[in-house]
Amino acid sequence: MNIHPMWKTYPELAKELNTTLKLMENSVNLKNKEVENAVMSMIHSGGKLLRPAYQLLFSQFGENRESKKAIALAAAIELLHTATLIHDDIVDDSDIRRSLPTIRSQFGNSTAVYAGDYLFVSCFKLLADYSSSLKSIQLNSRSMEKILSGELGQMDNRYNLDMTIDQYLENISGKTAELFSLSCFVGAYESGTSERFAKNCGQIGENIGIAFQIIDDVLDYTQSPEQIGKPVLEDVRQGIYSLPLLYALEEGRRTLLPYLEKGEALTDTETNKIYELVHSFGGVTKAQKLAEKYTQQALKGITKLPETSTDAKNKLFTITQAILARTN
């Protein structure tokens, strides 16, 4: 069993996720076996397969669910996600992800560029082979466009000490929430629900995605480097300012600015100081509160979903509650 232990309590879902993972593996077939192995390790490195899981669960609301197709679309979305991670690691100069060396740190940026491209293409290949219409490719490519336009937009905001909370939310809406939203929408829509119903699922996914990213950003201030599998506050050094810091800046701008202005030159002692200041200026608590707001909105949306014979609604509720409770 390769998938994350969190799925043990959902045996049918776990089975489909395992098949999803296998299909992802089968999609990667490179002459360069070293690179292939690195991509495989990345696929297996304990990602939770959340996007495929949402896709598979939301596909239980339609009348025309086909397991094989649902799994292929789930694999496509996770390949897309993995491709963006490989390219993100180039952009962020990251050496470690999920406690493993990144592709770029093992093989250099060049290989990482092509390896990410390769996974993008594998995604579209799966979509083209398994979709019933051009619709889901249109949706996937529109989402990807939004994600990339967002990523490019975010780069403008590096080292921007005047970034607003709204700008932050817009960024993560593109960067993270879009793919969650897509998973939920496509899951429902391709199983035969109405477009209106699927859009509602997409909205639930959007709220889950925003809460998820805020919590991820909060974890940078609540967990040890070992726990999160990457160095503490590396992002801050690179000028990426997330919600806890932005909230803290509202209260303690004068105290924090002299540190932040050092940018890449920040020492470890100074990052530790920032870490403490963000806590003492209430940035972490406020960010947790906002995450909670989005979590509640997502859960409220889920409770309004119809019942299915597969109990998808209750599963969605419990899983969403569990993954969005990571700060507690």
Next chain:
Amino acid sequence: MNIHPMWKTYPELAKELNTTLKLMENSVNLKNKEVENAVMSMIHSGGKLLRPAYQLLFSQFGENRESKKAIALAAAIELLHTATLIHDDIVDDSDIRRSLPTIRSQFGNSTAVYAGDYLFVSCFKLLADYSSSLKSIQLNSRSMEKILSGELGQMDNRYNLDMTIDQYLENISGKTAELFSLSCFVGAYESGTSERFAKNCGQIGENIGIAFQIIDDVLDYTQSPEQIGKPVLEDVRQGIYSLPLLYALEEGRRTLLPYLEKGEALTDTETNKIYELVHSFGGVTKAQKLAEKYTQQALKGITKLPETSTDAKNKLFTITQAILARTN
């Protein structure tokens, strides 16, 4: 008029190529206007639009040609090509292309990664919006997969002084010929020809592409840096050995090796020496001969095509002859 003057003699084609270019422009819509402008400049930097031209000409052999669709598919292929160029420039550390600064040299590798990704996605978006079936997306993604697997394979051959002519041909078959082949295949197939006929068109495209790449590699040894718009033998410094050099190595291995082993440390005087040696060991002449062989195969294939009311066959012959005569 934005397109290359070579199309002036073909007014209908020139008109469609202009619309292709416009559609490409309209596909790029980024928040970051600086990056958008750079991508636009790249689109306008005098590329010959050869792949779209072949696609549009081969689409004249089918019975169901729709100009709008043919143009959209042509734009998609050129977007794909542009995306690969942006990423290639990261991998090759290139500062200049077509006498313009590259995206990576203007904005850094990070922006170039996402900008290339964005064009990939724009390509699939166009395909999804204009294809009549999933077929051309399947074909495009399979071709892209082949191209990327080839690029990753080629990276293994860097600084490989034992690389064979066959390995070189395999590399360029993936790197360059695949996209020409795809253009010709998709052009014919999506206009309603039989798959068998379209495959023959794809084969013609493959021969054109191989001849084209060999000639491109020969130009590195016959033109000045100003003429080709990039520094002389930059590739050799980076361990990329092309056909003229590989042929020269067959004759003058002992003379050439001491230079090549210097790799990145090659001085300008030494690259000039390599340049001369490749000529004197007959590498350039032999490479020109092989290009000529593929050119003749392509032209032979074209002469066997059926007549159309649009005179596509003769246009293909003349254009192919013209672009593959660049060494003379």
